[in-house]
Amino acid sequence: xxxxxxxxxxxxxxxxxxxxxxxxxxxxxxxxxxxxxxxxxxxxxxxxxxxxxxxxxxxxxxxxxxxxxxxxxxxxxxxxxxxxxxxxxxxxxxxxxxxxxxxxxxxxxxxxxxxxxxxxxxxxxxxxxxxxxxxxxxxxxxxxxxxxxxxxxxxxxxxxxxxxxxxxxxxxxxxxxxxxxxxxxxxxxxxxxxxxxxxxxxxxxxxxxxxxxxxxxxxxxxxxxxxxxxxxxxxxxxxxxxxxxxxxxxxxxxxxxxxxxxxxxxxxxxxxxxxxxxxxxxxxxxxxxxxxxxxxxxx
Amino acid sequence: xxxxxxxxxxxxxxxxxxxxxxxxxxxxxxxxxxxxxxxxxxxxxxxxxxxxxxxxxxxxxxxxxxxxxxxxxxxxxxxxxxxxxxxxxxxxxxxxxxxxxxxxxxxxxxxxxxxxxxxxxxxxxxxxxxxxxxxxxxxxxxxxxxxxxxxxxxxxxxxxxxxxxxxxxxxxxxxxxxxxxxxxxxxxxxxxxxxxxxxxxxxxxxxxxxxxxxxxxxxxxxxxxxxxxxxxxxxxxxxxxxxxxxxxxxxxxxxxxxxxxxxxxxxxxxxxxxxxxxxxxxxxxxxxxxxxxxxxxxxxxxxxxxxxxxxxxxxxxxxxxxxxxxxxxxxxxxxxxxxxxxxxxxxxxxxxxxxxxxxxxxxxxxxxxxxxxxxxxxxxxxxxxxxxxxxxxxxxxxxxxxxxxxxxxx
Numbered sequence: 001x002x003x004x005x006x007x008x009x010x011x012x013x014x015x016x017x018x019x020x021x022x023x024x025x026x027x028x029x030x031x032x033x034x035x036x037x038x039x040x041x042x043x044x045x046x047x048x049x050x051x052x053x054x055x056x057x058x059x060x061x062x063x064x065x066x067x068x069x070x071x072x073x074x075x076x077x078x079x080x081x082x083x084x085x086x087x088x089x090x091x092x093x094x095x096x097x098x099x100x101x102x103x104x105x106x107x108x109x110x111x112x113x114x115x116x117x118x119x120x121x122x123x124x125x126x127x128x129x130x131x132x133x134x135x136x137x138x139x140x141x142x143x144x145x146x147x148x149x150x151x152x153x154x155x156x157x158x159x160x161x162x163x164x165x166x167x168x169x170x171x172x173x174x175x176x177x178x179x180x181x182x183x184x185x186x187x188x189x190x191x192x193x194x195x196x197x198x199x200x201x202x203x204x205x206x207x208x209x210x211x212x213x214x215x216x217x218x219x220x221x222x223x224x225x226x227x228x229x230x231x232x233x234x235x236x237x238x239x240x241x242x243x244x245x246x247x248x249x250x251x252x253x254x255x256x257x258x259x260x261x262x263x264x265x266x267x268x269x270x271x272x273x274x275x276x277x278x279x280x281x282x283x284x285x286x287x288x289x290x291x292x293x294x295x296x297x298x299x
Numbered sequence: 300x301x302x303x304x305x306x307x308x309x310x311x312x313x314x315x316x317x318x319x320x321x322x323x324x325x326x327x328x329x330x331x332x333x334x335x336x337x338x339x340x341x342x343x344x345x346x347x348x349x350x351x352x353x354x355x356x357x358x359x360x361x362x363x364x365x366x367x368x369x370x371x372x373x374x375x376x377x378x379x380x381x382x383x384x385x386x387x388x389x390x391x392x393x394x395x396x397x398x399x400x401x402x403x404x405x406x407x408x409x410x411x412x413x414x415x416x417x418x419x420x421x422x423x424x425x426x427x428x429x430x431x432x433x434x435x436x437x438x439x440x441x442x443x444x445x446x447x448x449x450x451x452x453x454x455x456x457x458x459x460x461x462x463x464x465x466x467x468x469x470x471x472x473x474x475x476x477x478x479x480x481x482x483x484x485x486x487x488x489x490x491x492x493x494x495x496x497x498x499x500x501x502x503x504x505x506x507x508x509x510x511x512x513x514x515x516x517x518x519x520x521x522x523x524x525x526x527x528x529x530x531x532x533x534x535x536x537x538x539x540x541x542x543x544x545x546x547x548x549x550x551x552x553x554x555x556x557x558x559x560x561x562x563x564x565x566x567x568x569x570x571x572x573x574x575x576x577x578x579x580x581x582x583x584x585x586x587x588x589x590x591x592x593x594x595x596x597x598x599x600x601x602x603x604x605x606x607x608x609x610x611x612x613x614x615x616x617x618x619x620x621x622x623x624x625x626x627x628x629x630x631x632x633x634x635x636x637x638x639x640x641x642x643x644x645x646x647x648x649x650x651x652x653x654x655x656x657x658x659x660x661x662x663x664x665x666x667x668x669x670x671x672x673x674x675x676x677x678x679x680x681x682x683x684x685x686x687x688x689x690x691x692x693x694x695x696x697x698x699x700x701x702x703x704x705x706x707x708x709x
Contacts, residue, residue, distance in 0.1 A: 042389070043367065128478075128540055149478050149539045149688075237477030238539065238688065239681040246681040246699065248477060262364040264673035265389065 036271045043267035055272035063245040065273060068256035071155065072224060075252060078159045079223040084215055086167040091174035092200070105175070108168035116165070120232025123161045124148065127233075148233070151240040151249035158250060161229055166222060170215045177211030178204065206297050213292035220288055224281050227254040253277055322350035323610055326369050326376040328362035328598065329421075330355055331566055332632040339627040343617065349610055361480075363672070377606035378614065380598045381410065381418060383668030387601075391417075395604040400612050402619035408637040410599040418599025419615045422634035425653035425662070426488055426561030427579035427592035434458070434465050434556045434575070445580040446588040448525055455532040458556050465556070470532035472555035474541040475680075475687040481541065482680025484559065488593075489529075490679055491667035492582040493522040497589040498663065506666040512708025514701055518585070523700065525584035527693040529559065530686060538687040547571070562649035565633035569647050577648040579656060592656045595665035596637055671707060678703050 037055055039048040059065050090108050094101045111119070128146040135143025147153040181204060189199050205212075230236070236251035236259070251259070257277060261270025327336065333355045340351035354376065356365025363386065369376055381387050387394070387410065396415040403409060403416050410418025430442055438461055440454045458470045474481040493514075494505045508514060530538060537549065543560075544567070550558035551571035557580075568577075583589045602611040618624035619638050628636045629643040635650050635657070636643075645651050656662060667675055682703060686696040 043371075124478075145536070146478075146540050149476060235478050235480050237681075237684070239477055239684040239690070241685070241690070246685055248681065259673070259677060262367055263361060263677050264671075265363070266672075 033271050034275055036268055037275050038272075039268050041268040041271070042265065043261070048268075051268070055269045056276070058269060059273055059276065063243045064247050064251070065256055065260075067240075067242040067247040068251050068253050071250070072226075072253040075155060075158060075226065076220060076223040078155070079162055079226075080216060080219045082159055082163045083166050083170055083219045083223075084212075086163055087170035087215065088174055090167065091171045091178060094171070095175055095178045105171075108171055110168065111165045112169040114165070116228025117232045119161065119165055120229045123157070123164075123229075124233050127157055149238045151238050154234055154238065154250040158226075158230065158233060161233060162223070162226065165229070166219065170219060173211050173215050173218075174208065177208045181207050206295075209292065209296040213289060213296065216292060217285060217289055221281065221285060224284070225254055226252050227258070230255050231258075322352060323378065323607055323614055324352045324354065324369075324374065324376040325600075325614075326354045326356070326366050326379040327600075328355070328357035328380050328382070329563060329632075330357045331563055332634075335566065335627065335631040339623070339631065342623055342627075343614065346623065347613075347617070349614070351614065361676075375603055375606055377603050377608070377611040378600050379603075380421065381601050382598045383665075385668060385670070385672055387412070387417070389672075390601070393604055395602040395608050395611075397602060397612055397615070401616040402638070405619060405638040405640045408596045410596075410601075418601050419619070420596035420637035421598045421600060422596065422628065422632075423594060423637050423653065423657060424561055424563055424597045424635070425579065425592050425594035425656060426559075427581055427656075428471075429550070429558040429560065429577055429649060429652075430580050431550065431553060431556050431558075431573075432576035432578065434467070434553070437461075437465060438556075442578065442580045446583045446590045448521065448528070448584055448586050451525075451583065452528055455528065459532055466553060467556060468549060468554040469534035469537060470555065471529050471557045471559060472541075472546050472549040473529055473533040473538060473559045474543070474546045475530070475683045476539045476541060477681060477684050479540065479542040481543065481546075482676045482683070485526075485683035486675035486678070486680035487667040487670070488561070489526065489559070489582075489683070490670075490675055491593060491665055492525070492584055493519065494666045495593065495663040496582055496591070497585060497587070500662070500664045502664075503666065503669075506669050509704055510669070510671075510707060512705045514704055519701070520697060521586065522584050523693055523697040525582075526683065527686065527696070533687075535687070535689070539684065543567075562633075562635065562647075562653045565645075565647035565649045568649065569633070573648075578652040579649070581661075589663075591661035591663050592653070593665055594653060594657050594662035597665060674707065678706070 036048075038050060038052060040051050041048045090104070094105045094108070098104070114122075127148045131143050132146055135141075135145075147157050185203060185207070186199060189203050194202065230250065230252050234250040236248035236255050238249050239246050240249035241247065248256075253273075254277070257270050257273045260273060261267050325336075325340070329336070333353070336355075337353050340353050344350050354365065354369060356362040362380070366376075366379055369379075375393070379390075381390065381394075391412070394417050396417060397403065397419070398414070398416045400416070402419060406420055408420040408423065409416050410420070428445070432442070435442055435454075438454075438458055440457065444450050445454060455470050458465065458467065462468075462470075473484070475485045476482075494509070495502075498504065505515065505518070534541075534549075537546065541549075543564075546558070546560065547564055547567055548571065549555045551568055551573045553573075553575065579592045581590055581592055600615060602608055602615070618628070619636075620640065625636065625641045625643050628634050629641065629645050633645055633647040633650050635645060635654050645654060679700065682691075682696060682699045685691045685699070686693065691699065
């Protein structure tokens with residue numbers, strides 16, 4: 001065996017433990033999942049039979065699923081914008097010469113350390129108890145009812161909570177990227193008479209393009225897969241109407257899949273929804289990453 | 300030789316650790332008695348040396364979801380709760396036959412599958428319209444007359460007009476919201492009023508119709524009117540935002556005359572020290588008289604065929620036949636036991652009322668758990684919320700309910 005082959009073998013052996021774990025917990029269940037989506041599997045080990053594309057056909061007539069799909073897209077768009085705008089603004093803030101910026105950095109990051117379920121319950125209390133009582137005592141009609149149980153405002157509450165939780169994390173990526181920009185480039189721009197706004201838009205943002213690629217990818221997938229805050233904050237409610245059917249106004253895709261599988265005990269159909277979910281999320285992610293990659297430049 | 304000893308010791312250690320893991324795991328669905336049940340489990344461990352672990356799902360979280368997750372986790376519970384035929388069908392491959400167990404001779408409410416005794420009745424439970432007797436007395440309403448729709452409509456109207464002098468915030472304390480996860484109250488328990496009120500206990504006419512996608516138009520129309528009546532005299536904010544706790548608090552603090560919940564709320568109710576007499580009136584939704592509340596063993600403990608079967612049956616025997624078990628069921632958990640050998644009578648008001656209705660033979664069956672999984676809470680529940688929030692009127696409610704029920708047959 002040549003030394004090159006030996007090296008390859010060593011590399012492979014080092015890789016093996018991780019590879020085995022990855023295959024066992026990701027690849028095999030994934031293949032099983034696709035298989036089960038074509039059966040009438042009930043999740044209890046009872047015998048299954050092949051039903052072809054029936055599960056998929058039913059899904060596309062399911063008003064609840066289509067509604068979840070649309071509001072997930074809406075939530076993703078809103079959430080990606082708010083999280084990244086907020087994160088970018090606060091990252092500019094904490095990299096400026098402001099006093100106590102380290103305290104701010106820690107403070108903005110802390111919400112990300114709180115688990116989604118706890119966070120959802122805390123904010124549920126804020127939205128359904130604290131804000132209404134503030135609204136009532138001040139006589140503001142907009143606040144006097146819970147924003148969670150109004151189908152027109154519930155998506156706003158989800159975006160608010162998720163931004164509060166996630167912006168601090170994305171901020172860290174932007175901060176690292178801003179600190180990585182060479183001082184000489186910025187100084188040269190300043191000497192040439194570029195104003196603050198111009199420096200941000202013409203120098204910093206283009207040089208931070210790789211940070212935008214990763215941040216947008218993280219927020220896109222995170223928003224699309226949103227589950228914990230959804231279940232703890234709103235439980236999918238309140239009820240709205242869509243295509244003449246009652247639907248859960250804030251039930252995002254992940255929660256809809258979970259409810260199909262566990263509440264309606266329709267494992268195979270939930271699995272079929274999950275396959276669609278995977279395909280759509282993959283397509284969106286690839287489009288986003290390849291678009292952002294094309295914008296990346298070197299200084 | 301040394302090696303052999305070491306090997307034997309290691310083996311013994313391994314076996315011991317396996318032994319320590321092999322305790323009883325119970326997965327149950329009553330959040331309101333979690334503390335009491337865990338205390339009883341501890342007592343059982345002291346008396347018998349068998350460690351018991353209690354896993355609870357229910358209330359705002361969904362018990363069936365918790366159970367399925369436990370089943371998939373690889374450490375299946377030894378005892379868990381089934382709520383009727385659909386959950387029995389789901390798990391029946393794993394459920395052990397307990398025929399011949401000690402407890403079987405003391406009850407008529409075991410869950411049977413042919414000759415097999417598969418379920419230990421957790422309790423007998425009942426629900427109706429719990430009322431605050433002081434308030435009804437002050438308003439001059441005799442609860443015994445509340446046996447039809449018109450009597451309720453008149454009583455609600457009278458109470459509503461006297462709200463200020465009676466100190467009421469609402470006439471009926473009722474919840475229907477999806478956000479706080481209360482659709483089981485409407486989509487399961489209230490819907491069962493349509494299914495069984497006025498019928499013999501084993502009469503399955505209306506559930507059979509519903510499972511075939513149909514309703515009895517006249518009866519269903521009257522039912523929808525009754526739902527609208529309950530919602531009209533409830534508090535709009537309570538209906539949508541109310542949790543199990545806030546619903547109870549309104550009644551226990553004398554802010555509501557009626558309370559739409561079952562006797563499982565007794566432990567929490569007693570903790571709030573209500574200073575008035577409480578009993579149940581029927582859910583009499585028809586124009587004709589119906590006099591009875593809805594009583595059933597709501598759930599049964601089943602034993603895992605592949606689990607720690609003998610220990611599990613011993614645990615259930617102890618629960619049904621020992622003084623500790625009786626004390627736990629009646630005094631601690633405030634349940635109405637389904638066993639004839641238990642002579643303790645419940646001291647708490649709702650359970651006492653259930654026992655009285657039960658003794659008088661004025662009861663109707665529970666058939667809501669014959670609905671397909673998720674249908675009551677997930678499909679019907681949201682339609683109740685639409686009516687409660689005022690998004691639709693009662694006619695649209697009736698039409699949407701009928702459409703949703705027709706969807707079952709597809």
